[in-house]
Amino acid sequence: MGYIELDVLNNDAPRVVVGIDLGTTNSLAALWQDGRPQVLAPEGLPATVPSVVHVPEEGNPLVGHAAKGRALIDPTHTVFSAKRLMGRGLADLDLDQAPVPYRVTESERKLAQVELRGKQWTPQELSAWILTGVMEHAKAATGAEVASAVITVPAYFDDAQRQATRDAARLAGIEVLRIVNEPTAASLAYGLEQKGEGTVAVYDLGGGTFDVSLLSIEDGVFQVLATNGDTRLGGDDFDQALVGLAVDGLRERVPAALLEDPAFLQAARLAAERCKIALSRDPEADLHLTLPDHDLDWRRAVTREEFEALIGPLIERTLQSCRRALLDADLEVGDVDEVVLVGGSTRVPAVRAAVERLFGRKPHTELNPDHVVAMGAAVQAHVLTGGTRDVLLMDVTPLSLGIETIGGAVAKMIERNSTIPCSHKEGFTTYADGQTGIVFNVVQGERELAEDCRSLGRFELKGLPPLPAGMARVGVRFALDADGMLTVTAKEESTGQSASIEIQPMHGLTDDEVEGMLEAGFEHAREDFDRRRVVELHTELGTMLLAIGKNLESARGALDPETIAELEEAVAAAEAARSQQELPTVQGARDRLEQASLPLAAVLMDGVVKQAVEGKRLDEV
């Protein structure tokens, strides 16, 4: 993909390490200068670069303001919100619910891409263009090249989405120092880690996404306790509410087809956004829509109260997410010491008031809510390149990670909400005699059985020494790095034979899906417990039956006929129970088998003891 030409590259220019907020609506860079993080804006221009790419008929794509200007004239070749597509499949995107004027298709790998002028564009390529625009902006501001960067992503981004962000940076020629969660960056921008101790809530309402994160600060160490949010909720929805007003007002006056025309929808969106922004300042504003091509010039006054009534339910949804995050972190509202507002939509007075009411304290609004994330990323970039602010960054993984074990149960290796980076190692063994390979299925989710979780990938450890069942020792290590990339390694201890996988799932997860998976775990907890127990009992029955089968004949002579009869009946019942699913039946069969096999075990134990002492004097034993 070599056609992203960085014709601005000039090797003599000084090189800087910046923080970049690659946002859904806007992107920007910040740099640590004069002892503090500062956003990079060329003289007379805003720091933000709209995250919009326009592909003209000829020549290189336009990025930022230039591209945004084309949204109205040529909506089908102008991509906004490319971030939503990163690392996602078409099925994840919900395009029926939230249609876009450009054409989204699916690649062979079932990942979303955009068709523009007969060519398929991956979201990574589109984001790379946005990053290129940000770098040019940064260079115009500083005269320096961006060498490497800390780039932020939403806390709920999964591995695929984080990897897609790295790929976008690579395409743009940026070395990624670290991928950092946006709420973490925002807290850094406010220097909250310097407070020593406390709990921070970061409420981030941008153009298209909402998330809330709860962070703890202890001894200057910074941790994300829980995150929650909604990938489909933001200022765009506020705009959409006003577009609804426009559509209602125009229904009688214009042909129905116009109301669905992409150019009309874009114009209405922009008019709605202007009106919304004005309402953050004034108690009343005009919703003013002009479409010269259709001889349309329409306006309607909207009061702040009217607007607040429209967006009230949307704001309430964000508060619900906050409550859920608190619940997850096992915190009360009163435990939160600081509240930080991030994202342009937190300028809406009703949003600020709602957040203040919920947390019972005034949120931090001292820094520009559009700049805080980039500023925090710059702080982190400064720290990573040897700067002095001593901060340890930690985040959490939103869903548990584990592997499928025999019978389809899940062995959880990393629990959800574990602080990353983290790793966990556990020993596993083979189930069958002479087994020389193991296939590992890496799963994600809160359910007890692998079939109910999301499979992230499989890999095989081959070349195991053929040993009796249960004798092989295989260490499995899950390592989740600071960027949320998962490496699973399996190693047979005696031979050192190993295999590993780095997880980069084909499909991303929507926030709703994450939530769905959490809720499913909760909802099915009882039933899952039973099903898991049945699976474990089936496995146990298998092992017990194998052992009894191996040893019964040789020990038969030492057992009385009644014992043998009872054992054989118990074996038959156990064989039958291996295909039964009701917990009491299976549990009963297992208990009965254990009971009935005790005399056999005693005989075998005797044998073992005899073998051990054979040829030895009593005092040698």
Ligand code: AMP
């Ligand atoms: P972000 O994704 O953080 O850049 O946020 C962009 C969102 O903030 C867009 O939906 C903007 O319309 C919205 N926004 C920016 N300024 C204001 C404002 N003064 N009042 C209300 N919304 C705003």
